Every structure is written in structure tokens, then in C-alpha cells.
Amino acid sequence: MDSLNRHEDYGQESLDEAQLSNDPIEQFQAWLVEAEAEGIYEPNAFVLSTVTSDNTPSSRTVLLKGVSDQGFSFFTNFGSRKGQAIKNNPNVSAVFGWYSMYRQVLIEGLITDVSDEESTEYFHSRPHESQVAAWSSKQSQPINTRADLDKQFDEALERFSDSEVPRPDYWGGYRIVPTRIEFWKGRSNRMHDRIAFERESIDSDWQIQRLQP
Numbered sequence: 001m002d003s004l005n006r007h008e009d010y011g012q013e014s015l016d017e018a019q020l021s022n023d024p025i026e027q028f029q030a031w032l033v034e035a036e037a038e039g040i041y042e043p044n045a046f047v048l049s050t051v052t053s054d055n056t057p058s059s060r061t062v063l064l065k066g067v068s069d070q071g072f073s074f075f076t077n078f079g080s081r082k083g084q085a086i087k088n089n090p091n092v093s094a095v096f097g098w099y100s101m102y103r104q105v106l107i108e109g110l111i112t113d114v115s116d117e118e119s120t121e122y123f124h125s126r127p128h129e130s131q132v133a134a135w136s137s138k139q140s141q142p143i144n145t146r147a148d149l150d151k152q153f154d155e156a157l158e159r160f161s162d163s164e165v166p167r168p169d170y171w172g173g174y175r176i177v178p179t180r181i182e183f184w185k186g187r188s189n190r191m192h193d194r195i196a197f198e199r200e201s202i203d204s205d206w207q208i209q210r211l212q213p
């Protein structure tokens with residue numbers, strides 16, 4: 001486990017206020033394009049944290065499928081563990097870690113549902129087998145064996161062998177409407193750059209602050 005004793009230098013490239021867009025969504029989009037150009041594997045993957053009704057946090061990776069003025073959208077099973085948490089508490093946070101670029105973006109915000117139309121359109125853009133899988137898995141529920149799971153998938157494949165797969169009503173999109181977005185750029189000597197955008201509500205202007213590393 002050599003990595004535990006390594007001391008990487010995070011480089012000289014800086015992040016300063018003059019280079020940044022005034023709009024953190026635009027800035028995020030620019031960094032995502034740069035992460036794609038860098039060839040980062042799944043650059044749209046992020047760690048989503050939710051909080052249950054008894055204040056227990058939990059985290060998992062999901063894929064970003066849309067980013068606009070409206071916020072950051074992803075798709076999942078509404079009955080899953082994360083879906084249950086979101087139902088009770090719409091406050092979430094997200095981490096994009098583009099480590100080979102010495103960059104991370106931290107997002108905090110409130111969840112809203114994406115429209116049924118948008119969920120259905122995205123559902124049908126997925127490969128047939130992925131659509132079938134949405135019918136074959138009660139996400140986050142226990143199952144006895146892998147064979148039982150494969151059986152559920154095979155039965156759903158058979159059921160939809162010659163028909164369009166409808167979107168299950170328990171599957172669709174959530175959108176994170178951000179109230180805080182922080183851009184982090186690693187620098188030498190652990191003297192990193194951190195610039196945070198915050199707004200009181202979605203109707204307020206963004207305030208920008210530099211933070212100590």
C-alpha cells in the first residue's frame with residue numbers, strides 16, 4: 001500500500017478569480033469539458049450524499065446526465081435507499097473528484113424531481129437491456145442469490161421481448177438545485193485554491209468567496 005506514504009505535489013496551475021466565470025454553472029460546464037478532454041474515465045460520475053430522517057448520512061456514486069441553469073440531474077430508482085432518504089430530506093451534497101487534474105467540485109443543494117417527460121425521454125434513450133434492468137431490480141432491497149437476480153432479469157427480458165419497455169413509475173430523474181458550489185484546485189505545498197459560490201435561495205445572486213485551503 002505504497003499510496004499511503006506518498007506525498008504528491010499538486011502542481012503550480014492556479015485558480016484565480018479573474019479566470020473564473022461569474023456563473024458557477026458555466027464554470028462547472030467548462031471544467032466538465034476539460035475533464036472529458038483529459039480522458040478521465042466517467043468524468044460525469046459524482047458522489048451523492050443524502051441524509052435520512054434520523055440524520056444518518058450516506059453516500060454513493062451516480063452519473064450526471066444533465067447540467068443547466070436549473071441544476072444537476074441524475075437518474076435512479078425512487079424506491080432505493082437514496083430515494084427514501086431524499087423523500088424525507090431533500091438536502092443533498094455532491095462531489096466531483098477529477099483527481100488526476102488536481103480538481104474537485106463540491107455542490108450542496110435541494111432536490112427537485114425532473115419532469116415525467118424528461119425522465120421518460122431519458123429512459124428510452126438507454127440501451128434496451130438497461131431499460132429491462134429497471135424492471136428487474138428493486139434497487140437497494142435484499143435478494144437471496146445472484147441466480148434469483150438473473151432470473152428476474154431473464155423474466156423481464158422475456159416479458160418485453162417484442163414490445164417497447166415502459167418507464168416504471170418508480171424510476172426517473174432528480175435534479176440538484178444548487179445553493180453552494182465550490183471549485184477546488186490543488187497547489188504545491190498543500191496551499192490549494194478554493195473558491196466558493198453561495199446564494200441564500202435559488203432567486204438570490206451568487207456571492208463569491210476565496211477560502212483558505
Ligand SMILES: Cc1cc2nc3c(=O)[nH]c(=O)nc-3n(C[C@H](O)[C@H](O)[C@H](O)COP(=O)(O)O)c2cc1C
Nearest residue numbers: 042045060061062063075076077080081082083140
Ligand atoms: C460509476 C458509477 C456510476 C453509477 N451510476 C448510477 C446512477 O446513475 N444511478 C443509480 O441509481 N446508481 C448508480 N450507480 C450505483 C450506485 O452507486 C448505488 O449502488 C445505487 O444507486 C444504490 O444506492 P442506494 O442504495 O444508496 O440508493 C453507479 C455506481 C458507479 C460506481
